[in-house]
Amino acid sequence: MEGSGATALMLRDGVLLLGAALVFVTLFRRLGLGAVLGYLVAGALVGPHGLGLAGEAEAILHIADLGIVLLLFLVGLELNPSRLWRLRRDMFGLGSLQVAVSGLAISALVYVATGFSVAAALAIGLPLALSSTAQVLPSLRPDAINTPAGERAFSILLFQDLSIVPLITIIAALSRADPDPSAPPGWQLGLLTVAAIAGLVLAGRFIINPLFRIVGRVSERELFVIAGLFTVMASAVVMQSLHLSTALGAFVAGVMLADSPYRHELEADIDPFRSILLGFFFIAVGMMLDLHVIAERPFFVIALTIGLIAIKASVLYGLARLFGMDGRKAVKLGLLLSQGGEFAFVLFAEAQRAVLIAPEAASLFSAVVTLSMATTPFLMMFNAWRDSRVRPATDHLDGPETSPVTKAIVIGYGRFGQTVAQMLMARNISVTIIDRKPSQIEIAGTFGQKIYYGDGTRLDLLRQAGAGEAQALFFCVDGRGLDAHRLEPILEAFPHAAVHVRAFDRVHIMSLDGVDVAGTYREVFESAVLMGRQALIGFGCSEEEAAAIEHEYRKRDAERLELQSKSGDLHALKERMFTPANPMQET
DSSP: OHHHHHHHHHHHHHHHHHHHHHHHHHHHHHTTSOHHHHHHHHHHHHSTTTTOSOOOHHHHHHHHHHHHHHHHHHHHHTOOHHHHHHTHHIIIIIHHHHHHHHHHHHHHHHHHHHOOOHHHHHHHHHHHTSOOHHHHHHHHTTTGGGSHHHHHHHHHHHHHHHTHHHHHHHHHHHOOSOOOTTSOOHHHHHHHHHHHHHHHHHHIIIIIHHHHHHHHHHTOHHHHHHHHHHHHHHHHHHHHHTTSOHHHHHHHHHHHTTTSTTHHHHHHHHHHHHHHHHHHHHHHHHHTOOHHHHHHSHHHHHHHHHHHHHHHHHHHHHHHHHTTOOHHHHHHHHHHTOSOOTHHHHHHHHHHHTTSSOHHHHHHHHHHHHHHHHHHHHHHHHHHHHHHHSOOOOTTSOOGGGSOOOSEEEEOOSHHHHHHHHHHHHTTOOEEEEESOHHHHHHHHTTTOOOEESOTTSHHHHHHTTTTTOSEEEEOOSSSOSOHHHHHHHHHHOTTSEEEEEESSHHHHHHTTTOOOSEEEETTHHHHHHHHHHHHHHTTOOHHHHHHHHHHHHHHHHHHHHHHHHHOOTTTTGGGSOBTTBOOOOO
16 A cells, blocks of 8 residues: 555656646747756756645656766767767866866865865866756757767867766865764776776677667667667666766667667667656656755855856866867857856765765855756857857958959859869869858868858859859858859859859759759759659669650659740640559560
8 A cells, every 4th residue: 555655646746747847848848948948947946945736856766867978878879989088178177177177166166155164165166167967968969969069069078077086085075973884995996997998989889780780680669768778777887886977878779879870760769758757857857946045145156156157167178278279169169158057066975975064064165056057948048149240250251352263153152062063073173162160160270171251143252262263153151041042143144154053943943944064953852862762773673674764753853843934824734644544664
């Protein structure tokens, strides 16, 4: 009966927590404040320090910690070992400086503001230097983390995760409690960390990857989900048994599978579990927010929270500038990582066991961490507002007037333009590449490509780029913006250049009817035809039959497009389309 009572209580608490989360996350999403703040408010409201409708915050937190483990595993899947090696300078240089400088500065603030001993101030200040991996990383995935600024933020977070071991060692060295004979010394923890990572790397190569090849042959999705969760949990358990970071173990396991052909399927299977558990994590953090502590000393807690954010943002700004970031991105990075992190709760508990801080102090600074997390959505809104107000910094980008005269000019270096440009360069044809997105230019620069900044559809800019001497112009820009009205002046200005245009769809091609271009190319047409041809072969068609169907489809499509362009009627010659009632007649 006791078990059934506990189950009923757990179900009741689960319903209350999920209901509160549903209400507040929906509300905060509608207000543009993000889901994290909704989870925190929901937990604080129904938790033991709010309305007291649900308890056991620490038990929920232990379960929800799996969300961080799964998050780090998914991040690892996006970072293969070679890319991770490329981040080593930011990770061990910028990351170590951030933890050390921020930790000492915050410790000084705690020492001055509270009158605690130096040891107690360090036991509080150093953990506060760590940021919230669970809050920051979801905002960086999947696109932002692939930018140089996103990689730099991730490098700092990863080093912070690595720094948990030395921080525990520092707290143990400062301890006023009787030493635990079973606890390993700090140097041993360090060696265990290196050995555990090496062991996981070897396991990934000789056990995990072969395991997924076997599971892949079975072709059962449920088995694939089980194998993915087993990999994450096993790596976490290994690290936990050695008193190391479980999230770090999951991250290493993810890196080992980053080059696996099953990476995308793993992401799709694991991500729902990650989302749910991270939501519970923030609910539990909100439940642990001691509102009575804040009510007793509201100005003090708010002042400490502001001081924490200001110190971390300022230190990060200075270090980012030292490492070559421009001012706008340095401010953005500082605000992004300015909050306290979830690992502070773990380290505060270690400091309590070491008799360095009292439980009241742990509650006070846990409230500071939670409040700083609650400010992050507002700081991100401020970053977005700054981005919308400030024009991209392009002074450092070269314009096309500095480019040499080349045979070809490619305008637009997205997924379409990259293919065109690289094929031309494969034949050693000189190419000038123009793009109007600074972020795209910055990413291309990391691959050694020289891209010139500007709007390549403007006549004056094309002249500066040498279009008068170029043999061909390739407009690879996205969308339908490049219409006949904008193309005709370009054709008149550069009559000797063959002009090729990327078209968004057949409607876009129809709008270019009568414009004397060398070619128009629907952006997904060839890849779709290729897939259709391979599909036919997969269904048992011979190569000759598949080629004949492709030829007939291309012929009918060209006939339809020609009449559609002339008549302006999208339904022209629709009877020439292949349908279930109108298949191709066998010859």
